[in-house]
Amino acid sequence: MKKINVTRSSMPPYEEYCAEIKDLWDSRWLTNMGQKHEELRIKLQEYLGTGHLELLTNGHMSIEVSLQTLGLSGEVITTPFTFASTTQAIVRNSLTPVFCDIDPVTFCMDPEKIEPLITEKTSAILPVHVYGNVCDVEAIEAIAKKYNLAVVYDAAHTFGVKYEDKSTANFGDVSCFSFHATKVFHSIEGGCACFQNGEFGARLAKLKNFGLAGQESVEEIGTNAKMDEFRAAMGLCNLRYVDGEIAKRKRVVERYRERLENIPGLQLNPVQKNVRQNFAYFPVVFHEEIFGANRNCVMDKLAENCIHARKYFYPLTSEFSCYKGKFEVQETPLAKEISRKVLTLPLYADLDLADVDRVCDIILNCKK
Numbered sequence: 001m002k003k004i005n006v007t008r009s010s011m012p013p014y015e016e017y018c019a020e021i022k023d024l025w026d027s028r029w030l031t032n033m034g035q036k037h038e039e040l041r042i043k044l045q046e047y048l049g050t051g052h053l054e055l056l057t058n059g060h061m062s063i064e065v066s067l068q069t070l071g072l073s074g075e076v077i078t079t080p081f082t083f084a085s086t087t088q089a090i091v092r093n094s095l096t097p098v099f100c101d102i103d104p105v106t107f108c109m110d111p112e113k114i115e116p117l118i119t120e121k122t123s124a125i126l127p128v129h130v131y132g133n134v135c136d137v138e139a140i141e142a143i144a145k146k147y148n149l150a151v152v153y154d155a156a157h158t159f160g161v162k163y164e165d166k167s168t169a170n171f172g173d174v175s176c177f178s179f180h181a182t183k184v185f186h187s188i189e190g191g192c193a194c195f196q197n198g199e200f201g202a203r204l205a206k207l208k209n210f211g212l213a214g215q216e217s218v219e220e221i222g223t224n225a226k227m228d229e230f231r232a233a234m235g236l237c238n239l240r241y242v243d244g245e246i247a248k249r250k251r252v253v254e255r256y257r258e259r260l261e262n263i264p265g266l267q268l269n270p271v272q273k274n275v276r277q278n279f280a281y282f283p284v285v286f287h288e289e290i291f292g293a294n295r296n297c298v299m300d301k302l303a304e305n306c307i308h309a310r311k312y313f314y315p316l317t318s319e320f321s322c323y324k325g326k327f328e329v330q331e332t333p334l335a336k337e338i339s340r341k342v343l344t345l346p347l348y349a350d351l352d353l354a355d356v357d358r359v360c361d362i363i364l365n366c367k368k
């Protein structure tokens, strides 16, 4: 039986990548902010329409190093309904995550639940644009202003997403993107931080390169989070195709919607007003009491047919065993409920519509 995974990496034509990396055999400049790195940085800055952009070795390090660059302390209000990276970046900076519940429609942090969590120790808010849905950026900005808090967006899911004609690179103090192989746009591994403040950028650039300020001067306790030339080359190739890839994903999503939209007990991703989507994920929330079958049951049925959907995001990051006893964990009942009910279906640019139909047939056959 044909195996279908939740995602499948986009690739440029083989010859195009080979041509892109050919001059590296002449320059022998393979990493440390070479020519490809600079070219990709400029092209992405233009594509994302942001004032400043720094490339990093992956999306996780873009969050981790951005938090360090801001020089935060104490508590960071964040969401537990996310990938491990978001919370790990906070904890690895010796900061304490404070978990805020989510809006059960957009799956993003509910801004109305932020204020009660603010204490004198709070230094920042770290929201995630979950599944490419845009957070309530205005409400979050208003709270951040009122309490003088930094805002770091985990924008890993929103490459190419625009809110009111502005890309999501433009919100908060910094927005962090992931270019992991499974994302809408990728450089194999990679990521970037987008921001408006040049001083922040200079410090970030230093911290991603061991804190080096010159050959004989190390001013900061930095790390190594540089993007190399081979990844930058993959990014340059993939960037030429990304709009086409998003258009192909749209076709797949439209087919899923046609088949699953009006089925009682199935909750789909919202279509947000004034948002240009990137069709990164297709999550479905299975309300068993209405639909008649639960998430795990549907997942097993799909797996029996070699279709591998994923429980993004289960468990909540606040439930990870590595955090047990390390800090107080807040109750987030809506995030908990969604994490038990949600399944992310296969979605990638060249997924056949016939396969989408097969996935939908299996799901619909689960209902009682």
Ligand SMILES: *Cc1c(COP(=O)(O)O)cnc(C)c1O
Binding pocket: 058, 059, 060, 061, 082, 083, 085, 086, 128, 154, 156, 157, 177, 178, 179, 180, 189, 190, 191
């Ligand atoms: C992918 C992802 C990351 C981490 O990105 P990497 O490039 O894999 O390090 C962070 N947050 C979220 C929500 C992600 O989906």
